Amino acid sequence: MISLQGRRSLITGGSRGIGRAAALMFAEAGSDVAFNYLARLDAAREVKAAVEAKGRDCLIYKADISKEAEVRGMVAEILGVWGGIDILVNNAGIWTYLEMGEGDAAAWKETMAVNLDGLFYLTDAVVPGMKAQNRGGIINVGSTAGLRGEAHHSHYAATKGAVNALTKSWAAELAPWGIRVNGVAPGWVETDMCAGVFSDASFKERVRQSIPLKRIPRPEDIAGPILFLASDLARHITGAIISVNGGSVLCG
Numbered sequence: 001m002i003s004l005q006g007r008r009s010l011i012t013g014g015s016r017g018i019g020r021a022a023a024l025m026f027a028e029a030g031s032d033v034a035f036n037y038l039a040r041l042d043a044a045r046e047v048k049a050a051v052e053a054k055g056r057d058c059l060i061y062k063a064d065i066s067k068e069a070e071v072r073g074m075v076a077e078i079l080g081v082w083g084g085i086d087i088l089v090n091n092a093g094i095w096t097y098l099e100m101g102e103g104d105a106a107a108w109k110e111t112m113a114v115n116l117d118g119l120f121y122l123t124d125a126v127v128p129g130m131k132a133q134n135r136g137g138i139i140n141v142g143s144t145a146g147l148r149g150e151a152h153h154s155h156y157a158a159t160k161g162a163v164n165a166l167t168k169s170w171a172a173e174l175a176p177w178g179i180r181v182n183g184v185a186p187g188w189v190e191t192d193m194c195a196g197v198f199s200d201a202s203f204k205e206r207v208r209q210s211i212p213l214k215r216i217p218r219p220e221d222i223a224g225p226i227l228f229l230a231s232d233l234a235r236h237i238t239g240a241i242i243s244v245n246g247g248s249v250l251c252g
Contacts (some may be wrong), residue, residue, distance in 0.1 A: 002231045005030035008082045009230070010075070012036055012065055012122060013092030015044040018141060018189065021223035022089055027051040027058070029227060031087065034059035034078050038092075057082075065092050065118030066110075075125040084133055087230045088126045090119045090163075091141045098155045108155045115159035119166070127174065136179040137230045140167050141222075142241065144187040144249045160185070164241050171239030180238040182229045186222045187211065187245030212247030 009026050013019035014035025023033045024047070033051050037044040037060060044060045051058035059078060063070040078085060093115045098107045123138060130136030145153060146160025164183060171181040208216050225244050228234055243249055 002029050002227060002233060004087070004227075004231060007031040007086040007230075008034070008078075008084060009087040009089065010034045010078060010085050010122075010126065011089040011091055012118070013038075014060075015040050015047055018186070018219045018222045018226075019089070019091040020047050021219035022091065022226050023047055023058075024050055024054075025220070025223045025227045026087075026230070027054040027056040029231070030056070031230075032057040032059075032082065034061070034082075034085075036061045036063040036065065036074060036092070038062070038064060065122060066113035068117075068121045071118065071121040072125050075122070079129060084129050085126050086130075086133075086135065087137045087139070088122060089139045089141070089226060089230070090122055091226075092118060093141065093159070095153065095156050097152055099152055100154065111155045111159055115156070116162055119163065123166075123170065127179070130174075130179050131177045134178045136174075136177070138170065138174075138179065138181045139226050139229050140181070140183040141226070142167070142183050142185040144185050144243065144245050147185060147241075147243070147249050167241060168239045175238060180229075180234070182234070182237060182239065183241040184222060184225050184229070185241050185243045185245070185249075187243075187249065189222055190216050190218050211245070215246060 009031045011019050011022050014023045015037035023035055027033050048058045048060050061074045063074045065071055096107050098104055140163050142163040143160040145157035146164050150157045167181055167183040222244050225242050
């Protein structure tokens with residue numbers, strides 16, 4: 001029932017985790033897919049092959065989203081090939097450790113550059129084309145940390161709280177052009193980002209027990225709501241933040 005037939009989607013961080021799952025789901029739903037990767041060309045090629053096996057076009061780019069020139073260059077190349085972008089999924093991000101009082105300004109600046117600057121560069125580059133075609137969908141991937149805060153990851157939580165504010169602000173600003181802007185806020189997810197802390201089996205079990213649904217989701221569990229928000233089934237939803245956390249945070 002969900003169809004993205006004929007749509008052209010750009011997904012950041014599409015070579016692994018939530019981005020990879022979204023790329024494959026979008027292709028299954030009929031969308032051509034473009035995505036960036038940072039280091040793993042082998043993983044990017046694997047996703048590209050999987051998308052093309054579903055009969056969809058796939059463009060891949062090595063691009064650091066914290067660098068404006070690389071972002072704008074990538075978007076320009078995609079527009080040159082496709083002529084337009086219908087859906088943008090701002091998924092790429094980093095999650096690092098920061099203890100207040102330690103003077104770790106480098107961790108703060110890096111997280112702001114990737115999680116906020118990158119999201120701004122991508123959206124700012126894509127919006128003019130969406131305005132020209134009077135339609136578009138933007139889905140920002142946030143986090144439960146942006147809803148409740150997170151000790152030792154305050155810089156990450158700050159960026160994700162800002163993502164929620166940007167989502168609502170852009171939804172109001174871009175609605176006159178038929179551009180819908182929504183967000184998803186995942187909790188813990190079984191991805192590479194969490195692999196380090198999940199290597200401690202006892203910690204992973206404590207996390208699982210803390211989730212009302214008693215399961216740690218796979219990336220596909222987050223990609224599904226992203227796909228829904230990108231589809232016409234969500235055509236009257238904009239400015240929404242959907243919590244995808246198994247009931248861990250019951251607010252939004």
